[in-house]
Amino acid sequence: MAFTVTDYVLARLSEQHVDTLFGVPAAYCASLFDEAGAHGIRTVVTASDLEAGYAVDGYARMKGLGVVAVAYGVGTLSMINAIAGAFVERSPVVVVNGGPSVPHLNNLKNFDVLFSHSTGRPDTDLSAYKLVTANAARAEKVSEVPAVVDNAITIAIRRKRPVYIEINKDLWGLTCPRPAGSLSRANPAAGTEKQLAATIVGLLRAATSPLIVVGTEIQRYGLADKAAALIAKLGVRWSTALIAKSTLVEQGNGWVGVYNPPHSAPTAANAVANADLILMLGCVFPGGYTTLVTNGTNRIISVYDGKVKIKSGAKQNAEIGALVTELVTEAAKAPPEPVPPGVVPPTPAPATGPLTYRQVFERVGAVLDDSWIVIPDTSLGVFSAANLPMKKRDMFVCGGVWASIGYSVAAAVGVSFGSSRRPLVISGDGGFHMTAQALATMARYGRNPVVIVIDNGIYAYEQFILDKAYFSNPGAQPKPYVVLSDWDYVKFANGLGVQFARSVDTAAAFDSALAAAKASNAPALIVTSADAHGLPAELP
Incomplete structure (x- = not known):
């Protein structure tokens, strides 16, 4: 043939x-x-x-x-x-x-x-x-x-x-030669990595309050083990960017939390603000980083896209895998500095009363174990998702830089085929409207994501950007163009073949629905009613 x-x-x-x-x-x-x-x-x-x-x-x-x-x-x-x-x-x-x-x-x-x-x-x-x-x-x-x-x-x-x-x-149907040999996967080293590593480690050791921010390239290039070794050998405080969340285990000495400006957890925001030297290791800079990056030139070392920029110096070529390897070798030449214990997630409050933004994420955090992989959508809730407790590596996926609403529900289809962990989607209702038909794909192929929709009836992120005073005035009306169509989500999901679909409005009912969805091992939709004027705890 x-x-x-x-x-x-x-x-x-x-x-x-x-x-x-x-x-x-x-x-x-x-x-x-x-x-x-x-x-x-x-x-x-x-x-x-x-x-x-x-x-x-x-x-x-x-x-x-x-x-x-x-x-x-x-x-x-x-x-x-x-x-x-x-x-x-x-x-x-x-x-x-x-x-x-x-x-x-x-x-x-x-x-x-x-x-x-x-x-x-x-x-x-x-x-x-x-x-x-x-x-x-x-x-x-x-x-x-x-x-x-x-x-x-x-x-x-x-x-x-x-x-x-x-x-x-x-x-397509024409005869073609068979592939010859295998493809080369490795990027060649630039030859600069050893000297750059010596310079970077020297600067980190000389700093009074250094910090490493782990970025998405560390996960993409399979460098998590080496990054963890670097942090341990240096004895420095560390954070991650939002899209790199759970690239490393989020615990242990020096862990300050996810840095997700402009609404980072106080421990992470303060660590960045007070650091006299920050190593941005494989980070992509979304708009929230603008103030830090543009005003902090003389205290930032950036490693990304095959380049290294040390403070205000010119960019130099460096292959990130080779560089991180050399950084670990250089860091091992001296004992680590003592650093404070890592931040510990707060204990969730009891599941009582009507659901709020805070309770949705607290209840999710309470049930998270390493069988889940969390996929939050671009919404007001993404700032809360940044602070969810992750017990293992690679438990989090998001579109936190491109920030296109609707990513989470559809991405969960691919994640369900590529990971042994079960996707747990947390989406705003506006984002869900964009790709909701992905539920049909889940049902057709027997995939088992659990999709949580926070239903407040508006494009809340857009309203917050345009006029956040709306959220502090219960009598205020939203911008007319951010108001969503009113869906019957349960009937919609049933119509696409998802039989487990519930709408809940109390914390206790949400806990019950989460437990039942996990036990079902089938695609599930849980719609949580939310006050249109409500905000996550992370937002002012």
């Missing part, structure tokens, strides 16, 4: 332990779905293209690489928001697209005849994805396929960013 272009793409992905193809099939890429099973790759057809993008992002964060395919034009452009988020947050996703054939392109050029889903331009998808991927390339001939595919997958693995592969739709 001939080995085809389709086989080549799937074989290379299977070599990298990718076992799931997400997407919405179309004629442009149908052969990928036809042949995936022959390569040990299951197919997951999502309820929308956007859901497919979020789902593959969640899967890639768990497994180290993911793949998605949707329809040319109508699918890829719908999905581009999710891939932009993957780009910003270092999620290695491979987008495989069937592109127009040579006759299609010739007819467009010579006669202005549009091929299916064409905008009238020959490279709409390719051009668009160049803006949100680390590599975007098209193969128009079989001879170009191996190089295009190998280069893209290698870049995704090495740079932890999405890539885009477009293959002429007429090529």
Whole structure:
């Protein structure tokens, strides 16, 4: 039996332990779905293209690489928001697209005849994805396929960013050479790492109150053990960025909590404010970091994107894995400094009375164990989620930098395929409206996320940004354009095949629903009624 272009793409992905193809099939890429099973790759057809993008992002964060395919034009452009988020947050996703054939392109050029889903331009998808991927390339001939595919997958693995592969739709069934050799996964060292490590460790030891902030690249590059060893050998206080939460076990000496400005826990905010030297290790800087980064140049060392910037010095090349290794070696040359015990999460209050924002997160925190992986959505509650107690590593996923509402519910689909832990989604009602149909995917494929929706009837985050005085005045009316449609969430979930769906409005009922959902081992929806004027405890 001939080995085809389709086989080549799937074989290379299977070599990298990718076992799931997400997407919405179309004629442009149908052969990928036809042949995936022959390569040990299951197919997951999502309820929308956007859901497919979020789902593959969640899967890639768990497994180290993911793949998605949707329809040319109508699918890829719908999905581009999710891939932009993957780009910003270092999620290695491979987008495989069937592109127009040579006759299609010739007819467009010579006669202005549009091929299916064409905008009238020959490279709409390719051009668009160049803006949100680390590599975007098209193969128009079989001879170009191996190089295009190998280069893209290698870049995704090495740079932890999405890539885009477009293959002429007429090529899928043509004979193609088999893959030659294995792909190189490692980034080469820059040669600067040892000297930089000596300089950085020297500065940290000379500082009076140093602090390390662990960022998402530590998780993406598998450097958690080394980062933990560095912290222990130096004896320094440490924090994490929001999207790096639970990259390390959040306990032990020096732990100050998640730094998530502008509404960080006081222990983390004070530690950052009072530090005379901060090592930002693999951090991506969202807008909340603006004041710190722009005003703190002379007390910050940044390591990210293959660069090191020491205070106001110029950026220097350095491979993060090699650098962290050298940092640990250098830190071991002297005994650690004593640091105070880590912060301990407060004991939750009893489950009494009507539900509030505070109680939702307290009750969730009370039941968290290492069987769960928490996925909060972009909402007012994300600041509370930052302070949830995590007992193990890798128990938290969020879109905390790109901050697109709706991420959590759809990402939970991918996380459920990529992790042995059970997704626990905490979403605002506005975010849930964006990707709620992902419940159908969960039911169809027998996945078991538990989705908690905080129902206050408005886009509360938007209202808070525009006019936070609304929340301190029970008689105030929200902006008319932040008011949501009133859904019957229980009937909606039942209609999509999710049989466990409850609406609760007291803390005791919420506890009961959580316990029952966990015992059910099926997809579940719990809707918690909330006061539209209520705020999480972390917000003023």
